[in-house]
Amino acid sequence: MKFKxxxxxxxxxxxxxxxxxxxxxxxxxxxxxxxxxRNLLRMNKARGFDCPGCAWGDDNKSTFSFxxxxxxxxxxxxxxxxxxxxxxxxHSVTALNRQSxxxxxxxxxxxxxxxYNPQTDHYEPVSWxxxxxxIGEHIKAMDNPNxxxxxxxxxxxxxxSWLFQLFGRMVGTNNFPDCSNMCHEASGAGLKRSIGVGKGxxxxxxxxxxxxxxVFGQNPGTNHPRMLHSLRHAADRGARIVTFNTLRERxxxxxxxxxxxxxxxxxxxxxxxxxxYQPNLGGDMAAVRGMAKALLETQRQRLANGEAxxxxxxxxxxxxxxxxxxFAQIDATDWQTIEQQSGLKQQQLREAAAIWQNAKRVxxxxxxxxxxxxxxxxxxxxxxxxxxxxxxxxxxxAGLCPVRGHSNVQGNRTMGIDEKPPVxxxxxxxxxxxxxxxxxxxxxTVEAISAMLRDEVKVLLALGGNLAAAAPDTPRTCEAxxxxxxxxxxxxxxxxxxxxxxxxxLILPTLGRTEEDMQASGRQFITVExxxxxxxxxxxxxxxxxxxxxxxxxxVAGIAHATLGSEKxxxxxxxGDYNLIRDHIAATIPGFQNFNVRCEEPGGxxxxxxxxxxxxxxxxxxxxxxxxxxxxxxCPETQAPFVLQTLRSHDQYNTTIYGLDDRYRGVxxxxxxxxxxxxxxxxxxxxxxxxxxxxxxxTDGVQRRVEAFRLVAYDIPxxxxxxxxxxxxxxxxxxxxxxxxxxxxxxxxxxxxxxxHVRENQRIA
Ligand SMILES: Nc1nc2c(c(=O)[nH]1)N[C@H]1C(S)=C(S)[C@@H](COP(=O)(O)OP(=O)(O)OC[C@H]3O[C@@H](n4cnc5c(=O)[nH]c(N)nc54)[C@H](O)[C@@H]3O)O[C@H]1N2
Ligand SMILES: Nc1nc2c(c(=O)[nH]1)N[C@H]1C(S)=C(S)[C@@H](COP(=O)(O)OP(=O)(O)OC[C@H]3O[C@@H](n4cnc5c(=O)[nH]c(N)nc54)[C@H](O)[C@@H]3O)O[C@H]1N2
Ligand SMILES: [Mo]
Numbered sequence: 204m205k206f207k208x209x210x211x212x213x214x215x216x217x218x219x220x221x222x223x224x225x226x227x228x229x230x231x232x233x234x235x236x237x238x239x240x241r242n243l244l245r246m247n248k249a250r251g252f253d254c255p256g257c258a259w260g261d262d263n264k265s266t267f268s269f270x271x272x273x274x275x276x277x278x279x280x281x282x283x284x285x286x287x288x289x290x291x292x293x294h295s296v297t298a299l300n301r302q303s304x305x306x307x308x309x310x311x312x313x314x315x316x317x318x319y320n321p322q323t324d325h326y327e328p329v330s331w332x333x334x335x336x337x338i339g340e341h342i343k344a345m346d347n348p349n350x351x352x353x354x355x356x357x358x359x360x361x362x363x364s365w366l367f368q369l370f371g372r373m374v375g376t377n378n379f380p381d382c383s384n385m386c387h388e389a390s391g392a393g394l395k396r397s398i399g400v401g402k403g404x405x406x407x408x409x410x411x412x413x414x415x416x417x418v419f420g421q422n423p424g425t426n427h428p429r430m431l432h433s434l435r436h437a438a439d440r441g442a443r444i445v446t447f448n449t450l451r452e453r454x455x456x457x458x459x460x461x462x463x464x465x466x467x468x469x470x471x472x473x474x475x476x477x478x479x480y481q482p483n484l485g486g487d488m489a490a491v492r493g494m495a496k497a498l499l500e501t502q503r504q505r506l507a508n509g510e511a512x513x514x515x516x517x518x519x520x521x522x523x524x525x526x527x528x529x530f531a532q533i534d535a536t537d538w539q540t541i542e543q544q545s546g547l548k549q550q551q552l553r554e555a556a557a558i559w560q561n562a563k564r565v566x567x568x569x570x571x572x573x574x575x576x577x578x579x580x581x582x583x584x585x586x587x588x589x590x591x592x593x594x595x596x597x598x599x600x601a602g603l604c605p606v607r608g609h610s611n612v613q614g615n616r617t618m619g620i621d622e623k624p625p626v627x628x629x630x631x632x633x634x635x636x637x638x639x640x641x642x643x644x645x646x647x648t649v650e651a652i653s654a655m656l657r658d659e660v661k662v663l664l665a666l667g668g669n670l671a672a673a674a675p676d677t678p679r680t681c682e683a684x685x686x687x688x689x690x691x692x693x694x695x696x697x698x699x700x701x702x703x704x705x706x707x708x709l710i711l712p713t714l715g716r717t718e719e720d721m722q723a724s725g726r727q728f729i730t731v732e733x734x735x736x737x738x739x740x741x742x743x744x745x746x747x748x749x750x751x752x753x754x755x756x757x758x759v760a761g762i763a764h765a766t767l768g769s770e771k772x773x774x775x776x777x778x779g780d781y782n783l784i785r786d787h788i789a790a791t792i793p794g795f796q797n798f799n800v801r802c803e804e805p806g807g808x809x810x811x812x813x814x815x816x817x818x819x820x821x822x823x824x825x826x827x828x829x830x831x832x833x834x835x836x837x838c839p840e841t842q843a844p845f846v847l848q849t850l851r852s853h854d855q856y857n858t859t860i861y862g863l864d865d866r867y868r869g870v871x872x873x874x875x876x877x878x879x880x881x882x883x884x885x886x887x888x889x890x891x892x893x894x895x896x897x898x899x900x901x902t903d904g905v906q907r908r909v910e911a912f913r914l915v916a917y918d919i920p921x922x923x924x925x926x927x928x929x930x931x932x933x934x935x936x937x938x939x940x941x942x943x944x945x946x947x948x949x950x951x952x953x954x955x956x957x958x959x960h961v962r963e964n965q966r967i968a
C-alpha cells in the first residue's frame with residue numbers, strides 16, 4: 204500500500220467540512236456503504252447499538268448523533284472484507300509479522316475459529332467444539348488457578364464481562380488484567396481515596412449549567428468528538444473553557460458542528476477555549492497546586508480586609524476532612540518549583556485561578572494527559588482538592604469528570620473485571636452461587652506480563668484487545684506472550700497479538716456490537732455504561748458475515764462450560780438468553796435491581812453515585828483532601844534532555860489504525876513522526892523534516908530504541924516531545940509505572956534524540 208505523505212498545517216476549525224468528507228470516504232471504503240449509512244442512523248438511538256467508539260454520553264435529543272470517528276469505528280467493524288482459512292494458508296505468521304498494524308486489520312473480519320500450527324507456522328481452521336475442549340483441557344491441567352490470566356479490553360459488554368469474571372473466579376483466580384490498567388486506573392484509584400467512588404460525579408446535562416469547564420490533558424477533537432458539542436454549547440452561552448494541554452490541539456481551539464449545514468459551508472465555527480495553557484508533560488499537579496496557592500493567597504488577603512470568603516466554607520466544614528494539612532502543603536510548595544515543574548508562569552496560573560474563582564459552577568474533565576504519569580494518582584487528587592475547595596460537587600453544573608476511553612471500560616469494572624475486587628463483590632458472588640471465590644488480589648496488566656516472562660502463565664484468555672501492541676516495551680511484551688502455554692484471542696479482526704502465539708494459540712472470531720445476535724431464545728441485546736454512569740441497551744442490526752462467528756457472551760459461556768461443566772452454573776443456558784445473565788447481575792452487583800425492566804427506559808438508567816449525593820465511603824466518612832507533596836521532578840529518576848508523550852492520531856482507535864492521516868495536526872500519509880519545538884530542532888543542529896532515532900534513558904540496563912522518525916516542528920513547550928502510539932511502545936519501559944496505579948508512564952518517557960543515518964529514499968512507506 205502506497206500513501207502520499209505531507210505535512211500541511213490545518214487552519215480550518217475542527218469538525219466542519221473536513222469531518223464530513225472523511226466520514227463519507229470511510230463509509231464508501233468499507234465496501235458496505237448502504238448498510239453502513241443505515242448503521243450510522245441507528246447508532247446511539249433508543250433502538251440501535253451503542254457507538255463502539257468512545258465512552259462519551261448521549262443526550263438522546265439529536266436525531267443524528269454520530270461523529271466522524273464514531274463513523275470510522277462502525278464502518279471499520281461492519282466491512283464486507285473477510286479473512287478465512289484460505290488467507291491463513293497463503294500467509295505464514297512470520298510473513299504476516301512483517302506487515303503493518305494497518306495492513307493486518309484492513310484485511311477484514313475474522314470468520315472462523317483458527318488454531319496455530321507451530322510445525323507449519325500457519326493458522327489452520329479448527330471446529331468450535333475442538334477449540335473449546337482444548338481450552339478446557341489446558342485450564343484443567345494447570346497446577347494452580349493463578350496460572351490463568353483473563354484480559355479484558357473495554358469494548359466487551361456488561362453481560363460478557365460479568366460472565367468472564369464469574370468464570371475466572373470459579374476457576375479460582377483474580378488475575379483480571381485489563382485495558383483500564385493502562386488507561387484511567389489513576390482516576391478510579393485517586394477518586395476512590397478522595398471521594399469514595401472511582402467514577403465521575405456529573406451528568407451530561409451538567410455541561411449546560413457550568414460557568415467554567417477545565418479540560419486537562421485530553422484531545423476531544425479526536426478521541427471524544429461528541430464532547431466538542433457540549434463544550435461548544437457551553438462556550439456559546441458564555442461559559443469559560445480553560446484548557447491545559449501540552450500541545451496546541453485544533454479541536455480545543457475552534458469547532459464547526461458537522462451536523463449543522465450552515466456551519467459547514469460558512470465560517471461560523473465557534474471558539475472553544477477562552478484560555479489555553481501548555482504545561483510541561485506531567486506538570487499539571489504543579490499547575491493546579493499553583494492555582495490553589497494563588498487562591499489561598501487571595502483568600503487570606505480578603506479575610507484580613509474583612510471581605511467575604513472565596514471558598515465554600517460550609518461545604519468544607521460539613522463534607523470534607525484534612526484541609527489544614529493540604530493548606531500546609533501548599534504553603535510548603537514554592538512558586539519557583541511550581542513554575543519549573545508546570546512550565547507555566549505564576550501570572551498564568553493566577554489568571555486561571557481567577558476564572559475558577561469567578562465561576563459559581565465548575566467542571567473539571569481529564570483523560571490520558573493526566574493518568575499516564577508516575578504521579579498521576581496524586582494529580583487526580585489535586586484536581587479533586589480544587590473542586591472540594593469550591594464545593595463543586597453534588598450540585599448541578601459542577602463536578603469531576605474523568606472522560607473514559609473504551610465505550611464500556613467503566614461498565615467492565617462495575618461488572619467485577621478488577622484484579623483487586625471489593626470484598627462486597629466477592630461476598631455477594633459467594634452467597635449467590637454458593638462457592639468460595641479467591642480473596643487474594645490478582646495481576647494487573649504489567650504484573651500479568653511479568654508473570655508471563657517468568658513462565659508462570661499457562662493460559663491467557665483475551666476478551667478483545669491487542670496486548671502485543673497496546674502494552675509497553677513491545678519486544679518484551681511479545682516475548683511474554685510467546686512464553687504462555689496457550690493464548691486464546693476472542694477478536695473481530697486480525698492483530699499483532701495473534702502473531703505472537705503462545706506454545707499453542709487459538710483465534711476465536713466474534714460478532715461485533717453492530718451485528719445481530721441470535722441465540723436460543725431469539726434476538727439478544729447487550730448493555731453498556733458510559734462515562735456518566737448511564738447504563739443502556741445496545742442491539743446490533745447488521746447480519747453477521749458468517750454463521751461460524753459467535754457472540755462474545757456465547758464464547759465465554761462455551762469456554763466456561765468446557766472447563767467447569769454445568770454443575771454450579773448452566774453456562775449454555777445463560778448464553779441462550781441474556782435476560783438470565785442480567786437477573787444474576789441484578790442479584791450480585793449493586794445498583795442493578797430490576798435490571799431487565801430498567802433496560803426498557805429510553806436512554807437508559809443512571810447507576811447513581813454516592814459522592815454526587817454527598818455520601819462519602821471513605822475512612823472519615825467525608826471527602827478527603829490530599830496533602831501530597833509535588834513529585835521531586837515531573838519525569839523522575841533521570842536527567843534526560845527530552846520527555847516524550849505517546850498519543851493517538853486522528854485516524855486510529857488505539858492499536859487499530861484506520862488510516863495514516865492526523866488531519867488536525869497537519870500530518871498526512873505517515874505515522875513515524877516526532878513533534879518537537881522549532882528551537883529544540885535548531886539546538887540539535889537539525890532541520891524540520893530530518894530523520895532522528897529516539898532512545899529511552901535507561902534505568903534498568905535495557906536498550907529501548909526506535910529509528911528514523913521524521914521531525915515535525917510543532918507548537919509544544921521546549922524539552923517536550925510527542926509521537927504516536929503504538930509505534931513508540933518499544934520505548935515505554937515495563938518497569939516504570941504510576942505510583943499506586945501500575946499504569947505504564949506512556950506520557951512521560953525520558954528520551955535522547957540523535958540524527959538518523961537513513962536517507963529518505965531508503966525508507967519503505
Ligand atoms: N477516535 C478515537 N477515539 C478514542 C480512542 C482512539 O484511539 N481513537 N481511544 C479511546 C481511549 S481507550 C482513550 S483512553 C481515550 C484517550 O483520549 P485522550 O486522553 O484524549 O488520548 P491521547 O491521544 O492519549 O491524548 C492525550 C492528550 O493529552 C495531552 N497531554 C499529554 N500529556 C499531557 C500532560 O502531561 N499534561 C497535559 N495537560 N496534557 C497532556 C496530549 O497533548 C493530548 O492532547 O480516547 C478514547 N477514544
Ligand atoms: N504507548 C501507549 N500505550 C498505550 C496507550 C497510550 O496512550 N500510549 N493507551 C493505553 C490505553 S488508554 C488503552 S485503553 C489500551 C488499549 O488496549 P486494548 O484495549 O488491548 O487495545 P485495542 O487497540 O483497543 O484493541 C483492538 C482489538 O480489539 C479487537 N476488537 C475490536 N472490537 C471488538 C469487539 O467488539 N469484541 C472483541 N472481542 N474484540 C474486538 C480487535 O481484534 C482489535 O484488533 O492501550 C494502552 N496503551
Ligand atoms: Mo483507554
